[in-house]
Amino acid sequence: MAAVPPSPPALFDRLVAGAPTDWAAYVEHAFVGGMADGTLPQACFRHYLVQDYLFLSHFARAYALAIYKGRDLREMRAALGGLKAILDVEMDLHVSLCAGWGLPADEVEQAAEAKATMAYTRYVLETGLRGDLLDLHVALSPCVIGYAEIGRRLSALPGALDAANPYRAWTAEYAGEPYQAVARAARDTLDRLAADMMTEARFPRLLTIFRQACRLEADFWQMGMTLAE
Numbered sequence: 001m002a003a004v005p006p007s008p009p010a011l012f013d014r015l016v017a018g019a020p021t022d023w024a025a026y027v028e029h030a031f032v033g034g035m036a037d038g039t040l041p042q043a044c045f046r047h048y049l050v051q052d053y054l055f056l057s058h059f060a061r062a063y064a065l066a067i068y069k070g071r072d073l074r075e076m077r078a079a080l081g082g083l084k085a086i087l088d089v090e091m092d093l094h095v096s097l098c099a100g101w102g103l104p105a106d107e108v109e110q111a112a113e114a115k116a117t118m119a120y121t122r123y124v125l126e127t128g129l130r131g132d133l134l135d136l137h138v139a140l141s142p143c144v145i146g147y148a149e150i151g152r153r154l155s156a157l158p159g160a161l162d163a164a165n166p167y168r169a170w171t172a173e174y175a176g177e178p179y180q181a182v183a184r185a186a187r188d189t190l191d192r193l194a195a196d197m198m199t200e201a202r203f204p205r206l207l208t209i210f211r212q213a214c215r216l217e218a219d220f221w222q223m224g225m226t227l228a229e
């Protein structure tokens with residue numbers, strides 16, 4: 001019987017394997033550890049939460065760009081699914097999280113964007129405008145798939161979901177099945193696009209986009225930690 005050839009590693013796993021330091025600096029940032037054990041100062045979380053609301057509104061625009069860049073209805077519908085997940089699921093969570101932290105939505109919407117927020121969101125949008133759908137989805141991937149991984153890791157740590165942990169709602173949301181499903185869909189989208197758009201010659205440039213996005217994610221946590229504006 002002929003041996004079944006091993007299937008190639010998924011594109012996302014290849015990207016992580018190609019940028020282990022940048023990936024770890026993002027998903028293992030001190031901000032994340034501080035949410036796990038509850039020691040993160042609450043002012044840092046509030047600052048982050050306000051900026052993340054602004055982040056998500058630009059992130060929704062990037063998914064809208066992915067609809068525009070779709071080459072057929074299937075790709076356009078997949079991007080629409082991502083857009084709806086942000087606008088209808090994640091934004092709703094944010095509005096209620098913000099309310100729970102005493103931050104009314106209209107106040108959050110009026111807040112000034114921190115430089116780290118501008119840098120990250122505009123980098124993703126610009127990468128998508130300049131490149132094709134694969135460039136755009138690689139730029140988006142650390143966000144969606146990274147937060148699902150962070151949520152999953154946190155939820156396995158003792159204390160992260162305890163009633164006494166002020167960040168338990170955040171962890172529960174990103175560890176929860178609806179968000180995990182969004183991240184699986186993002187992985188599938190990458191693999192489907194890679195199957196007909198990816199060449200080996202292209203991989204180094206995709207890895208550069210991925211690394212840059214991971215660095216900007218780590219900077220986003222750092223902005224929260226330091227209350228940077």
Ligand SMILES: Cc1ncc(CO)c(N)n1
Nearest residue numbers: 052055056143144147220
């Ligand atoms: C900064 C940032 N990255 C990723 C996500 C997940 O969508 C988020 N909410 N915020």
